[in-house]
Amino acid sequence: MSRPLSGWGRYPKIAPETLARPRSDAAVAEAMAKGPLIARGNGRSYGDSALSEGQVLDMTAFRHILSFDPQTGLVEAEAGVLLGDLIAAFLPLGFFPFVTPGTKLVTLGGAIAADVHGKNHLRDGSFGHHVAWIEIMTAEGEVLRCTRASNSGLFQQTIGGMGLTGVILRAGLTLRPVETGWIAQDMRPARDLAEAMAIFEEAAADADGPTYSVAWFDCLGQGAALGRSLVMLGDHARLEQLTPRRRARPFVTPEKRRLNVPLDAPGFALNRYTLRAFNGLYYRAGARKAGPSLVDWDSYFYPLDAIANWNRIYGRRGFAQFQCVLPLAEARPGLEELLAAISEAGQGSFLAVLKRLGPDTTAHSFPMEGYTLALDFPVTPAALALLDRLDKITLDHGGRFYLAKDSRLTAQTLHAADPRLATLAETRRSEGWDARFASAQSRRLQL
Amino acid sequence: MKDPVLILGGRSDIGLAIAHAFAAEGHPIQLAARNAQGLEVQGKDLSLRHRVEVSLHEFDALAPDSHEAFVTGLEPRPGVVVCAVGLLGDQQEDERDMAAAIRVMRTNFEGPASVLGHLANRFAAEGEGVIVGISSVAGDRGRGSNYIYGSAKAGFTAYLAGLRNRLAGDGVHVLTVKPGFVATAMTEGLDLPAPLTAQPEELGAAVLRAVAKRRNVIYTRPVWRLIMGVIRAIPEPVFKKLSI
Numbered sequence: 001m002s003r004p005l006s007g008w009g010r011y012p013k014i015a016p017e018t019l020a021r022p023r024s025d026a027a028v029a030e031a032m033a034k035g036p037l038i039a040r041g042n043g044r045s046y047g048d049s050a051l052s053e054g055q056v057l058d059m060t061a062f063r064h065i066l067s068f069d070p071q072t073g074l075v076e077a078e079a080g081v082l083l084g085d086l087i088a089a090f091l092p093l094g095f096f097p098f099v100t101p102g103t104k105l106v107t108l109g110g111a112i113a114a115d116v117h118g119k120n121h122l123r124d125g126s127f128g129h130h131v132a133w134i135e136i137m138t139a140e141g142e143v144l145r146c147t148r149a150s151n152s153g154l155f156q157q158t159i160g161g162m163g164l165t166g167v168i169l170r171a172g173l174t175l176r177p178v179e180t181g182w183i184a185q186d187m188r189p190a191r192d193l194a195e196a197m198a199i200f201e202e203a204a205a206d207a208d209g210p211t212y213s214v215a216w217f218d219c220l221g222q223g224a225a226l227g228r229s230l231v232m233l234g235d236h237a238r239l240e241q242l243t244p245r246r247r248a249r250p251f252v253t254p255e256k257r258r259l260n261v262p263l264d265a266p267g268f269a270l271n272r273y274t275l276r277a278f279n280g281l282y283y284r285a286g287a288r289k290a291g292p293s294l295v296d297w298d299s300y301f302y303p304l305d306a307i308a309n310w311n312r313i314y315g316r317r318g319f320a321q322f323q324c325v326l327p328l329a330e331a332r333p334g335l336e337e338l339l340a341a342i343s344e345a346g347q348g349s350f351l352a353v354l355k356r357l358g359p360d361t362t363a364h365s366f367p368m369e370g371y372t373l374a375l376d377f378p379v380t381p382a383a384l385a386l387l388d389r390l391d392k393i394t395l396d397h398g399g400r401f402y403l404a405k406d407s408r409l410t411a412q413t414l415h416a417a418d419p420r421l422a423t424l425a426e427t428r429r430s431e432g433w434d435a436r437f438a439s440a441q442s443r444r445l446q447l
Numbered sequence: 448m449k450d451p452v453l454i455l456g457g458r459s460d461i462g463l464a465i466a467h468a469f470a471a472e473g474h475p476i477q478l479a480a481r482n483a484q485g486l487e488v489q490g491k492d493l494s495l496r497h498r499v500e501v502s503l504h505e506f507d508a509l510a511p512d513s514h515e516a517f518v519t520g521l522e523p524r525p526g527v528v529v530c531a532v533g534l535l536g537d538q539q540e541d542e543r544d545m546a547a548a549i550r551v552m553r554t555n556f557e558g559p560a561s562v563l564g565h566l567a568n569r570f571a572a573e574g575e576g577v578i579v580g581i582s583s584v585a586g587d588r589g590r591g592s593n594y595i596y597g598s599a600k601a602g603f604t605a606y607l608a609g610l611r612n613r614l615a616g617d618g619v620h621v622l623t624v625k626p627g628f629v630a631t632a633m634t635e636g637l638d639l640p641a642p643l644t645a646q647p648e649e650l651g652a653a654v655l656r657a658v659a660k661r662r663n664v665i666y667t668r669p670v671w672r673l674i675m676g677v678i679r680a681i682p683e684p685v686f687k688k689l690s691i
């Protein structure tokens with residue numbers, strides 16, 4: 001028995017029977033022979049995607065960058081390499097990941113397995129769209145190289161497959177050429193949901209519009225302030241947008257001060273009053289900074305990475321993330337219903353994030369054309385009850401759920417929302433993958 | 448261009464972490480190990496991340512006859528050498544199997560002493576150089592649970608102290624590193640207390656700092672200096688009855 005592990009939300013905590021840290025393909029195959037397992041990267045999925053009562057395979061020793069081609073931007077690396085490592089290595093050469101989630105502390109393998117998305121899904125799709133190949137340890141214990149052309153079935157299923165199709169060992173990823181390490185941001189305050197959505201839609205309709213768009217939401221706003229938000233539009237800054245001094249060293253950005261949350265916050269530290277005050281402050285501070293500005297890549301994409309262990313602010317019990325996507329046609333009424341339910345319950349969230357997603361072309365990844373809302377809640381009985389309500393609202397509006405955030409959905413809700421996952425489950429059974437690869441989440445959700 | 452840094456035991460987790468710390472400062476890296484061509488992935492990773500030259504060198508600590516040629520063959524000359532060669536062994540097995548015990552002692556003391564002896568002579572002749580020896584807190588006092596490894600490390604610690612003393616006037620600096628617990632391949636599977644256990648990256652940063660400041664002896668984590676002070680202070684009549 002190993003010590004208990006958890007995801008980033010610190011809920012649930014599950015001690016695996018065996019925790020192995022392989023350093024070679026052979027060691028992965030050896031672990032597989034011992035029983036079903038789930039690969040784990042840097043533990044940044046929120047719930048139980050990378051947890052198991054059985055065997056957990058810590059892939060962090062697979063941490064080598066293997067090659068880089070500055071002509072094509074193709075980097076080849078082992079699955080445990082962090083996105084942050086790729087940025088550190090290749091931004092100085094003028095390359096940045098095409099797609100990044102809100103933390104750079106995710107592994108390449110994890111980003112593929114969850115097929116993460118960023119603030120530019122509409123423009124650039126999800127992470128998997130930029131993956132050229134994946135080397136997978138299959139259920140048969142063989143190392144198989146999969147691309148869109150060869151072994152394409154396994155390639156497509158592994159993208160967004162939550163580690164349930166095999167162990168991702170290595171992958172090739174195409175990076176985006178950029179001229180600078182800066183983002184030209186345009187911050188737009190929106191007084192309510194309609195205004196925020198109008199900003200998103202205007203940006204979406206313009207083919208030359210901003211690459212990135214995201215809104216920070218105040219979930220505790222009531223009545224007229226329901227959906228009060230800051231919409232942040234952004235583009236990679238071009239060289240001529242920098243001051244001459246910065247232009248000389250376009251990839252050098254200021255070192256950020258690192259903060260840490262050294263201890264669990266006591267349970268009373270976060271309640272609707274402190275949250276309301278915090279959200280109000282944030283909105284007013286943001287509204288003051290409205291308009292265009294240059295922001296360094298780290299502050300723009302990863303503001304929370306600067307606060308180590310920020311997940312501790314929710315206290316010892318941990319927190320649950322909720323992230324759903326609603327189809328475009330249902331987005332407005334669905335979001336209104338979700339926000340009203342949250343506001344009514346008074347279970348606020350530090351971070352409520354709204355993004356516009358583009359059309360989906362994957363086997364079973366989360367995104368679909370529409371709007372995605374993400375929030376987190378401390379794990380309390382009241383919050384869990386609210387989350388059940390939010391599930392129901394999402395289902396009623398034809399939405400679906402993001403497995404990388406989930407720790408508590410029921411199998412019934414999930415399969416009702418996303419019939420594609422029944423196909424995954426069926427393939428797993430017929431191919432015998434379910435006997436090799438299983439997580440606490442896959443068991444709970446009958447995947 | 449900055450001086451190359453030579454890592455003896457180039458496959459070791461600690462050695463590689465130190466290599467990354469120096470490479471991040473722009474130092475070329477020379478990785479020396481048995482079966483050196485097997486280190487291609489690690490070498491490529493170092494050079495891609497830090498844009499420095501990395502070379503691989505065949506080296507066996509247990510073949511002292513080869514050490515002189517190994518050292519004279521190093522081109523360009525390393526400015527810093529880090530010896531991270533080591534073998535923990537299995538104390539109980541090594542108590543019964545003297546051949547195994549001797550292997551532990553030779554790997555931790557004789558081999559490192561031999562190769563660093565040659566490097567020390569080269570550095571002394573050239574009038575500059577830094578020698579970093581990774582010893583261990585285990586060498587601070589012999590304990591029933593690991594004295595075979597510990598005695599070899601004690602020998603190595605004394606050897607480094609002697610080198611430092613001998614070379615102080617020759618422009619050659621010697622740093623002794625005494626790690627407590629470190630989470631590496633050597634200690635994998637052992638249940639180590641988290642607050643006393645360093646990650647290899649901590650050693651990388653600590654060694655880089657200590658070399659820059661010309662420190663003589665460092666403990667990592669620093670709390671180990673205190674712990675070993677206490678352990679050394681226990682009178683022998685009491686100590687011999689303890690099970691530690």
Ligand SMILES: NC(=O)c1ccc[n+]([C@@H]2O[C@H](COP(=O)([O-])OP(=O)(O)OC[C@H]3O[C@@H](n4cnc5c(N)ncnc54)[C@H](OP(=O)(O)O)[C@@H]3O)[C@@H](O)[C@H]2O)c1
Binds near residue numbers: 480535581631
């Ligand atoms: N981990 C700890 O808790 C700890 C604590 C105190 C001190 N230390 C010391 O730190 C140093 C590095 O150890 P580590 O923790 O990084 O463990 P490690 O990964 O096991 O490193 C030991 C290295 O020594 C090399 N080696 C062994 N025999 C050799 C030989 N005959 N010729 C050349 N190389 C040889 C091994 O290379 P191969 O791969 O070729 O076998 C291996 O890379 C060692 O001196 C160790 O005693 C470690």
